Amino acid sequence: MSGRSLRRHVTSGLMTGLVAVLSFTAVLALVLILGDLIAKGASSLNWDFFTKNPVPTGQTGGGVANAIVGTGVIVGLAALFGLPVGVGTGLYLAEYGSGRLGWIVRFVADVLNGTPSIVIGIFAWTWLVRPMKGYSALAGSVALAALMVPMIARTTEEMVRLVPHSLREAALALGYPRWRTSLRVVARTALAGIVTGCLVGVARIAGETAPLIFTALGNQNFTTNITQPMQTLPHQIYEYATGPFEEWHRLAWASALVLMGLVLLLGVTARWAIRQRHGAAR
Amino acid sequence: MAQPVDARLQLEAVRLTALYGRRAAVKDVSLLFPAHTVTAVIGPSGCGKSTFLRCLNRMHELSEGGWVTGAVLLDGADVYDADVDPVQLRRRIGMVFQRPTPFPTMTIYDNVAAGLRVNGRRSRGDLDAAVERALRQAALWDEVKDRLKKSALDLSGGQQQRLCIARALAPEPEVLLLDEPTASLDPAGTQRIEELCHDLKRRYTIVIVTHNLQQAGRVSDYTAFFYLGDLVEVGRTEELFTKPAKEQTEAYITGRFG
Numbered sequence: 348m349s350g351r352s353l354r355r356h357v358t359s360g361l362m363t364g365l366v367a368v369l370s371f372t373a374v375l376a377l378v379l380i381l382g383d384l385i386a387k388g389a390s391s392l393n394w395d396f397f398t399k400n401p402v403p404t405g406q407t408g409g410g411v412a413n414a415i416v417g418t419g420v421i422v423g424l425a426a427l428f429g430l431p432v433g434v435g436t437g438l439y440l441a442e443y444g445s446g447r448l449g450w451i452v453r454f455v456a457d458v459l460n461g462t463p464s465i466v467i468g469i470f471a472w473t474w475l476v477r478p479m480k481g482y483s484a485l486a487g488s489v490a491l492a493a494l495m496v497p498m499i500a501r502t503t504e505e506m507v508r509l510v511p512h513s514l515r516e517a518a519l520a521l522g523y524p525r526w527r528t529s530l531r532v533v534a535r536t537a538l539a540g541i542v543t544g545c546l547v548g549v550a551r552i553a554g555e556t557a558p559l560i561f562t563a564l565g566n567q568n569f570t571t572n573i574t575q576p577m578q579t580l581p582h583q584i585y586e587y588a589t590g591p592f593e594e595w596h597r598l599a600w601a602s603a604l605v606l607m608g609l610v611l612l613l614g615v616t617a618r619w620a621i622r623q624r625h626g627a628a629r
Numbered sequence: 630m631a632q633p634v635d636a637r638l639q640l641e642a643v644r645l646t647a648l649y650g651r652r653a654a655v656k657d658v659s660l661l662f663p664a665h666t667v668t669a670v671i672g673p674s675g676c677g678k679s680t681f682l683r684c685l686n687r688m689h690e691l692s693e694g695g696w697v698t699g700a701v702l703l704d705g706a707d708v709y710d711a712d713v714d715p716v717q718l719r720r721r722i723g724m725v726f727q728r729p730t731p732f733p734t735m736t737i738y739d740n741v742a743a744g745l746r747v748n749g750r751r752s753r754g755d756l757d758a759a760v761e762r763a764l765r766q767a768a769l770w771d772e773v774k775d776r777l778k779k780s781a782l783d784l785s786g787g788q789q790q791r792l793c794i795a796r797a798l799a800p801e802p803e804v805l806l807l808d809e810p811t812a813s814l815d816p817a818g819t820q821r822i823e824e825l826c827h828d829l830k831r832r833y834t835i836v837i838v839t840h841n842l843q844q845a846g847r848v849s850d851y852t853a854f855f856y857l858g859d860l861v862e863v864g865r866t867e868e869l870f871t872k873p874a875k876e877q878t879e880a881y882i883t884g885r886f887g
Contacts, residue, residue, distance in 0.1 A: 513728060514732065522720030527747060535734045
């Protein structure tokens, strides 16, 4: 082996080793978190945990049914508000957003994307909680939706841009009006990507705590009334984890495990949705 | 070029100039496409032949900075008149592109029916009949009749291109524009498309852009030679190929450039 060839091989080996170590580190973090959650939380998981509400301080038992349902309601509502706006904006940006207005919308979305979520929470407090004279699940949903919209808009835009131009032209040449081309051909072709983007967006906001502190507030009781304060899993974790009781700490670990499980489930669903699309339409 | 008697289905470009911003890609071209004929448009890459084709169904104006001067007459009426809706016009002029472009989310049936559905609701029976007719015209029916509900992407490249032809034919256009329709096909697929051109001209007026001279010779009645945005020469195909009037044409068809 000549000197240069040897050097190439050594460099190649070193770099490969380096990226392997780095990716291992990245995966390690996830494995450690998940392992810790399971080790400390799994033992507290039982039927009561999912079906019972918190019991008064000092008693043992009880569960976080109120927080699980609360997270479902608040995140569901946020998705209801945020997904149509986000997907619509993304579609607009990709299909019609080449002008000045598109540039502005894109810029605002990027800024909003980088805004700390607690700022969004304060914003929702100012515009919703104060005028409505009370904390509410609704305000929490709006805050989460505001957090989600720019994220979804940008992923949708990216996905729609991936649709080959030739497909757009084929539809237009067939006498499709522009808007029908966008919806019926372009958006549908990008659907798998858009759905994934939406699921990732939903998963991302499901774990948000900061914007909910000023809005949904938290609630020790079970409620489905969206005009009232409502408990969510992240908030429950925060309360239990910062509390003084051993029992609470155990419940916090278990809640975190459940939250992580829900987010993972969304992620897996997203993967599966893509696989289905690609299986059918290669 | 012989003047045809039948003015219906007739397409004519009159002093057509196509521009991208301030750059002219097609310069002052006047060209008549008689009804029920196949006209081949040939020329080296970048000579403006595709742009010219895209002016005929007003697709060029959808390109970045695309605009035209001059006129395109379909059945004697200018398609660039202010009261002509380009969307409606494109339903009268079908187009097939270089690469097959079946809609990936649709079945074979839905692909063919797409142009009909966008034209308004029709009864199930009507739609079925129209889809079958279009697929038969595109010589694809026998190959797909048992799997109309399958994804269009399950077809081979050649079949996909014939599917696109069927899709273009389903709304019963008057003119069919083919933009290098066999550029991405194998010889067998190419041959099928060429045979189709012969059958289809009984019903339609066909304009085919091709960089394949043999193909132009095989399928067309008339051939137009473009170079650098100019229409250099047009004539009956056998005349243009055997005794071209212009030196440039001769140089191109004998393979000395392009």
